[in-house]
Amino acid sequence: DIVMTQTPLSLSVTPGQPASISCKSSQSLLHSDGKTYLYWYLQKPGQSPQLLIYEVSSRFSGVPDRFSGSGSGTDFTLKISRVEAEDVGVYYCMQDIHLFSFGPGTKVDIK
Amino acid sequence: QVTLKESGPVLVKPTETLTLTCTVSGFSLSNARMGVSWIRQPPGKALEWLAHIFSNDEKWYSTSLKTRLTISKDTSKSQVVLSMTNVDPVDTATYYCARVNGILPLDYWGQGALVTVSS
Numbered sequence: 668d669i670v671m672t673q674t675p676l677s678l679s680v681t682p683g684q685p686a687s688i689s690c691k692s693s694q695s696l697l698h699s700d701g702k703t704y705l706y707w708y709l710q711k712p713g714q715s716p717q718l719l720i721y722e723v724s725s726r727f728s729g730v731p732d733r734f735s736g737s738g739s740g741t742d743f744t745l746k747i748s749r750v751e752a753e754d755v756g757v758y759y760c761m762q763d764i765h766l767f768s769f770g771p772g773t774k775v776d777i778k
Numbered sequence: 779q780v781t782l783k784e785s786g787p788v789l790v791k792p793t794e795t796l797t798l799t800c801t802v803s804g805f806s807l808s809n810a811r812m813g814v815s816w817i818r819q820p821p822g823k824a825l826e827w828l829a830h831i832f833s834n835d836e837k838w839y840s841t842s843l844k845t846r847l848t849i850s851k852d853t854s855k856s857q858v859v860l861s862m863t864n865v866d867p868v869d870t871a872t873y874y875c876a877r878v879n880g881i882l883p884l885d886y887w888g889q890g891a892l893v894t895v896s897s
Contacts, residue, residue: 668841668844672865702881706883706884708825708884710825714888715874715882715887715888715889715890716874716876717887718882718883718884718885721881721882722881723882727844727882727885759824759825761825761827761883761884763883764831766827766838766839766840766841767827767830767838767883768817768827769817769824769825769826769827770824771824772824772825
């Protein structure tokens, strides 16, 4: 099975400052079809998770452009250019090249 | 408007079988692009994917739980059912169902159903 890891596991950010979360997979997420099956989700307090980024770097409908994803193979990054109060919650990376698996989550709060 | 709603027992006894139903609306389970996954989250812990069913009835299961899980669907009722046998208190969690829409996995989620396993 593919194991997803994330660093850091928690992050405290001053509003308006950038934030970055790293995600690594135990196997390459690059498929023979040329796509890379890596996604990012945000679970706000008391809510169900919501899709932010699909296929490494494409923002889902309605996701602000301060969120961006990058990476390839086994190493990926989610960046928030300027953190806002509404961005607090737990961020998860996920793969579905082989079944589905989530990372352990990164909790982001505001200083 | 796409919605998913989980339903099932709030409390289950150890060794019993847990059966959860996900009722969907706003899309058809027979649409070739559509599938539904079940994911759970123990209190204060991370998300754990459990099972997925495709429109063609292909099924995927978590490697660690596959001997205990069965996923099925009733397209006419717009429902996806997950059964988990021989539950244990460690299975206490909020259980979510979520849609896969082609290249967009888990784009819509239900509100979740909290299930407690206790005698």
